[in-house]
Amino acid sequence: MKYFVIVGHKAVTTGDFKLDDISGGAGRLDILIRCVNSAFFLSHNIRRDTELFMLLQGGDDPPKTIRLSGQELRYLNPDERSTSSLIRNALIKKLGEDEVRSSPGIYVSRMSFADVIEMLSEKGNIIYLKEDGIDVRGLNMPADPIFVISDNKDLTDEEETILMKHDPEKISLGPHSLHGDHCIIIVHNEMDRNVQ
Numbered sequence: 690m691k692y693f694v695i696v697g698h699k700a701v702t703t704g705d706f707k708l709d710d711i712s713g714g715a716g717r718l719d720i721l722i723r724c725v726n727s728a729f730f731l732s733h734n735i736r737r738d739t740e741l742f743m744l745l746q747g748g749d750d751p752p753k754t755i756r757l758s759g760q761e762l763r764y765l766n767p768d769e770r771s772t773s774s775l776i777r778n779a780l781i782k783k784l785g786e787d788e789v790r791s792s793p794g795i796y797v798s799r800m801s802f803a804d805v806i807e808m809l810s811e812k813g814n815i816i817y818l819k820e821d822g823i824d825v826r827g828l829n830m831p832a833d834p835i836f837v838i839s840d841n842k843d844l845t846d847e848e849e850t851i852l853m854k855h856d857p858e859k860i861s862l863g864p865h866s867l868h869g870d871h872c873i874i875i876v877h878n879e880m881d882r883n884v885q
């Protein structure tokens with residue numbers, strides 16, 4: 690299994706945003722939505738071996754985590770608008786302590802960044818994708834990697850402290866600072882090529 694954690698520092702946490710305004714009023718939700726596309730879509734298939742955790746930390750009701758499970762996903766289309774609509778449906782759900790299923794393969798909970806990292810650290814090896822990490826080329830990816838990516842801002846000092854407690858491998862994908870969704874494509878491709 691491959692896991693991706695994408696942190697949306699200002700991303701909305703309630704369902705009252707406009708689908709036409711995901712890059713503005715929804716706190717750069719567009720960045721996270723593009724990560725959904727990169728994490729799951731092949732040309733004519735879905736990557737079933739992938740899970741994506743969207744950490745929503747902005748808006749009026751933070752934190753919330755939306756988990757997308759490739760094994761179960763249905764009704765996912767490549768356009769950002771329809772994915773935003775699925776996410777909006779998840780954000781409308783009433784939440785208690787437990788994760789709630791919103792639609793097939795899409796779950797929402799009140800987990801924080803620390804909760805998600807703690808929970809995932811039991812499942813595999815954490816990799817912090819970072820511009821100044823060690824070069825991905827020539828590295829063997831561990832089994833069940835958990836890739837942590839930030840949005841248009843770097844992780845905060847507090848988030849980095851939480852992450853570093855788990856002693857992650859810090860990996861760079863190349864010489865330029867890239868968009869998070871592009872990082873996901875590169876990671877998938879590197880792993881695809883290593884398996885074949």
Ligand SMILES: C[S@@+](CC[C@H](N)C(=O)[O-])C[C@H]1O[C@@H](n2cnc3c(N)ncnc32)[C@H](O)[C@@H]1O
Nearest residue numbers: 818819820838839841861862863865866867869
């Ligand atoms: C748009 S960048 C973050 C913003 C950028 N650091 C800044 O403040 O200008 C989004 C995220 O993608 C990941 N990333 C970007 N370029 C990368 C690279 N060359 N290697 C590994 N990860 C990268 C990092 O997790 C980064 O936080």
